[in-house]
Amino acid sequence: MRKFFLALLFVVGSGLPAFAARAYTEPYLVSLTPSTEMNVCWLLAEAGEGAWVEFGETETLGRKAEARVYEVKGLRTSAKPDGYDPEPEKNPELKVFQRIATLKGLKPGTEYRYRTVVVEGGKTTEGPVYSFRTAPVAGxxxxxxxxxxxxxxxxxxxxxxxxxxxxxxxxxxxxxDFQNTPWKAAEWFPVEGSFIAPEEKGREWFTAMQQTANGAKLLQYIPIFPxxxxxxxxxxxxxxxxxxxxxxxxxxxxxxxxxxxxxxxxxxxxxxxxxxxxxxxxxxxxxxxxxxxxxxxxxxxxxxxxxxxxxxxxxxxxxxxxxxxxxxxxxxxxxxxxxxxxxxxxxxxxxxxxxxxxxxxxxxxxxxxxxxxxxxxxxxxxxxxxxxxxxxxxxxxxxxxxxxxxxxxxxxxxxxxxxxxxxxxxxxxxxxxxxxxxxxxxxxxxxxxxxxxxxxxxxxxxxxxxxxxxxxxxxxxxxxx
Ligand SMILES: [Fe+2]
Ligand SMILES: [Fe+2]
Missing domain, CATH: 3.60.21.10 (Metallo-dependent phosphatases)
Incomplete structure (x- = not known):
């Protein structure tokens, strides 16, 4: 089972893992019009100076969609290393930034490749290349x-x-019913230093839903309608x-x-x-x-x-x-x-x-x-x-x-x-x-x-x-x- 405390991103040109853009999740896909439009969303520790998604029908990608930034409010870490205060407000808020790029003008029933790109602290980091298929037309x-x-x-x-x-x-x-307590960030994705019950570690919602071992293709590849x-x-x-x-x-x-x-x-x-x-x-x-x-x-x-x-x-x-x-x-x-x-x-x-x-x-x-x-x-x-x-x-x-x-x-x-x-x-x-x-x-x-x-x-x-x-x-x- 793959774990991603930090998504494996690479500094362009260096080939070395970069921690400039700490990602809490891999990209995930949602859309109300999945035959022609797809939203690529992902969660980061810092907003960064800029972010976009490169996409296209071939390996060269070729197209680019800017990613908007939103701060996700209400996620918290544990007040103590060994547990939470029962009152949510007494646990520290965790800064979580959501990037969303809307890929528009897509052809129905067509496979697209894409990758996320983030600029933070003057460094540009690229995520892995994933793919998705747009919905077919009716019939x-x-x-x-x-x-x-x-x-x-x-x-x-x-x-x-x-x-x-x-x-x-x-x-x-x-x-x-995604996890048990939504304000606990560590139930959505791994958060260093925040408590999670030992038996639940590694079973965070995004960890489970973004597995890729053994050829699993989940949220990075197929949209979710929750x-x-x-x-x-x-x-x-x-x-x-x-x-x-x-x-x-x-x-x-x-x-x-x-x-x-x-x-x-x-x-x-x-x-x-x-x-x-x-x-x-x-x-x-x-x-x-x-x-x-x-x-x-x-x-x-x-x-x-x-x-x-x-x-x-x-x-x-x-x-x-x-x-x-x-x-x-x-x-x-x-x-x-x-x-x-x-x-x-x-x-x-x-x-x-x-x-x-x-x-x-x-x-x-x-x-x-x-x-x-x-x-x-x-x-x-x-x-x-x-x-x-x-x-x-x-x-x-x-x-x-x-x-x-x-x-x-x-x-x-x-x-x-x-x-x-x-x-x-x-x-x-x-x-x-x-x-x-x-x-x-x-x-x-x-x-x-x-x-x-x-x-x-x-x-x-x-x-x-x-x-x-x-x-x-x-x-x-x-x-x-
Ligand atoms: Fe349930
Ligand atoms: Fe329920």
């Missing part, structure tokens, strides 16, 4: 993508993500601390939204902001929603569980979703949302809607509007022909098919939260396939024949009936109409 060449989510420094994520990176995929759909999960809330104490949970200023997604800035151009980090987007990739329309809640109280204890972003019928997110689905022109449609539409487990018995206090007993929260995931989102998915919805959060592998819509959680990436006796979803639907004995990766293919998926086993644990690398679940998501 164009076939493509593949992988589902990931919930890395959170869990055991075995390195092996699972490495296998995902060897599936020859064109992009990643990431269903939220959605936020509950672990993207900046201050994780809102999930357990009853007082802080009522402080609306604590309910922000600022670190996540800064890191994936080109997907959220308005950068509205707080509640009421826009935390969703859509993009077309060839024949596929991708919709990314913001769907999760917090739970310092038990579900039916006042004030109850409250959604971070509302999904009631007249909410901005649902109004946007319906407009988006109405106007899409792609052959296939996929929604990524962190919270499960369907799932076994006690959590699903607390409806996803605004709780009200039971008037006779002020300690009791009730949900008279029912589950908006089920009674608001699901009818929209069925009405507008959504082919699949995938989610994370429960760290399980299971899938359902209801009225033509596939509901998939392929999140057995590094651990598993499925209990033996977890109750079925309140609708009574049982998973068609459930496989939580081992880690896995789901690979989806879009071809002229339609859209189909294969789940690939990624770990040795479990019954051993299927070997690592073998397909244990294969299904058609949408045949060609």
């Amino acid at each position: 164009g060449s076939p493509f593949r993508f992988i589902l990931l989510s919930d890395l959170q420094q869990k055991k075995q994520i390195l092996e699972t993500v490495s296998m995902a990176g060897r599936q020859n995929a064109d992009f990643i759909l990431y269903a939220g 959605c936020p999960g509950n672990h993207e809330a900046d201050d994780q104490r809102i999930w357990t601390d009853k007082q802080l949970a009522q402080d609306s200023s604590k309910k922000t997604l600022s670190i996540y939204m800064q890191l994936f800035r080109p997907l959220y151009p308005d950068q509205e980090h707080g509640q009421g902001g826009t935390h969703w987007y859509s993009a077309d990739y060839g024949d596929l329309h991708i919709v990314s929603l913001s769907l999760f809640r917090w739970h310092p109280w038990s579900g039916f204890e006042a004030p109850g569980w409250i959604l971070f972003d509302d999904i009631s019928p007249e909410s901005p997110q649902v109004r946007w979703l319906e407009e988006d689905l109405k106007n899409k022109t792609s052959r296939f449609t996929w929604v990524v949302q962190h919270w499960h539409m369907l799932n076994r487990g006690a959590e699903v018995w607390v409806p996803m809607s605004r709780p009200v206090i039971y008037p006779v007993s002020p300690d009791v929260a009730m949900y008279p509007l029912g589950d908006h995931c089920w009674n608001v989102l699901r009818p929209l998915y069925e009405k507008y022909g959504v082919n699949a919805v995938n989610f994370g959060h429960s760290h399980v592998y299971e899938r359902y098919l209801i009225n033509g819509v596939n509901y998939i959680e392929a999140a057995t990436i590094g651990n598993n939260y499925r209990g033996e006796d977890d109750p079925l979803h309140f609708s009574g639907n049982a998973p068609i396939v459930e496989q939580n004995q081992h880690r896995s990766v789901l690979v989806v293919s879009v071809t002229s024949e339609g859209m189909s998926a294969e789940a690939v086993r990624a770990s040795e644990d479990g019954d051993g009936a299927v070997k690592v690398g073998e397909v244990f679940d294969s299904f058609v998501i949408a045949p060609l109409k």
Whole structure:
């Protein structure tokens, strides 16, 4: 496994490693228009005097895009070498600069090579040459993508993500929960002198997602389309601390939204902001929603569980979703949302809607509007022909098919939260396939024949009936109409 405490950069002309431009990450790719435009983003310890990306269709590159600079606010190191102060503000802020170059005017379905260049302290340093392929036009060449989510420094994520990176995929759909605590910089990338639990060292999110050993091609090579999960809330104490949970200023997604800035151009980090987007990739329309809640109280204890972003019928997110689905022109449609539409487990018995206090007993929260995931989102998915919805959060592998819509959680990436006796979803639907004995990766293919998926086993644990690398679940998501 490759580690990069400092990205290996070279001073032009000297051939020696340079530390003038300390990079926290390798470049990563995001785009809302991936057939013609790509954003190359990377994180540095210093802004430098200038930075750009050289790119082109051949080894000589030939084109150049200037990189804008942003300071990423809110990342912190540990107050002590052996741990964090529980109050985020009492841990020192880490200066992190984000460079973003937007490569424009690209040809669809075309491979481009690129490298980052940074000027700092009068020295010019070049990164390695990577490549990416732009999305095909609708009706164009076939493509593949992988589902990931919930890395959170869990055991075995390195092996699972490495296998995902060897599936020859064109992009990643990431269903939220990147790490455990977003303000801890050392959970995103290695930070010298900052605490990280020994068992989590080397499992930082970017370290896992930028592996290149054994031919893995991940964030440097293929764009990612993420959605936020509950672990993207900046201050994780809102999930357990009853007082802080009522402080609306604590309910922000600022670190996540800064890191994936080109997907959220308005950068509205707080509640009421826009935390969703859509993009077309060839024949596929991708919709990314913001769907999760917090739970310092038990579900039916006042004030109850409250959604971070509302999904009631007249909410901005649902109004946007319906407009988006109405106007899409792609052959296939996929929604990524962190919270499960369907799932076994006690959590699903607390409806996803605004709780009200039971008037006779002020300690009791009730949900008279029912589950908006089920009674608001699901009818929209069925009405507008959504082919699949995938989610994370429960760290399980299971899938359902209801009225033509596939509901998939392929999140057995590094651990598993499925209990033996977890109750079925309140609708009574049982998973068609459930496989939580081992880690896995789901690979989806879009071809002229339609859209189909294969789940690939990624770990040795479990019954051993299927070997690592073998397909244990294969299904058609949408045949060609
Ligand atoms: Fe998770
Ligand atoms: Fe989660």
